[in-house]
Amino acid sequence: MLIVLDQLHNQEIEVGELLTVVVVKATNVIKDIVAGFKDTVGGRMKIYEELIQDTVDTALRDLDQKAKDLGYDGVIGIKIANPTVAKGGAEVVVYGNGFRFKTKSSDSLDLDLES
Numbered sequence: 001m002l003i004v005l006d007q008l009h010n011q012e013i014e015v016g017e018l019l020t021v022v023v024v025k026a027t028n029v030i031k032d033i034v035a036g037f038k039d040t041v042g043g044r045m046k047i048y049e050e051l052i053q054d055t056v057d058t059a060l061r062d063l064d065q066k067a068k069d070l071g072y073d074g075v076i077g078i079k080i081a082n083p084t085v086a087k088g089g090a091e092v093v094v095y096g097n098g099f100r101f102k103t104k105s106s107d108s109l110d111l112d113l114e115s
Contacts, residue, residue: 001074002064002096008076016098019066019075023059026089027051051090052083059094072098 027047059080067075078096 002060002078003074003076004078006077012102013099014102015076016072016100018095019063019098020093020095021059021062021066022091022093023055023062024089024091025051025055048085048090052085055083055090055092056080059092063094063096067098070098073100
């Protein structure tokens with residue numbers, strides 16, 4: 001569970017440690033040449049748009065999995081650092097705090113035992 005808000009309304013949670021993920025992906029040489037041509041003549045650089053989107057999606061999936069592997073229910077306060085694009089590749093950093101839902105202890109529950 002990935003949440004961009006810094007808090008959950010109507011849910012008690014225990015906020016855990018800061019979790020970070022860095023993903024670097026490369027494009028192939030041919031696509032990079034085409035992107036370089038677009039850069040020269042102008043226009044949208046769809047090759048890099050798709051590369052960045054894929055890199056962000058991968059980073060978010062990895063962050064969610066990292067939280068699960070550490071026993072968290074999800075990540076709260078997710079931030080995506082400005083993706084860095086260089087000739088031939090993209091780097092994305094995503095981070096947030098792991099969290100667990102708080103469960104009520106049995107002694108704090110209102111149980112109607114007379115029914």
